[in-house]
Amino acid sequence: MQADDLQRLLSFKMPYGKYKDTVIADLPGNYLGWFAREGFPKGEIGRLLELMYEIDHNDLGELLAPLRKKA
Template structure:
């Protein structure tokens, strides 16, 4: 995990599926857990989804708040 990866979680939108257009950081935990069970897609999107699933699963979503605020500000 790099600072750039964390930044991408709050800037990259889901490119497909039920939550298309929603930021990766805003995807619901049950959707992320589904990917963890069924398999993450290849490439960067899969890597970001796996990272977000780990963050969500471990209750670490607050670490993204400073990035969101910096982006909004």
């Protein structure tokens, strides 16, 4: 994980698919789970999706709360 990844989860939007233009931090858990089963895309998007999956799966969404308040 890179230093600014949590902030990126709140600003990076899905570039394609059913949830196009949805901020990664706001993607539903079942969608993130689908990527976990089928494979995450390569590159930054995949890395951020995988991080968000881990946060969601382990019920750590509160980590993002202070960053949401700043935005």
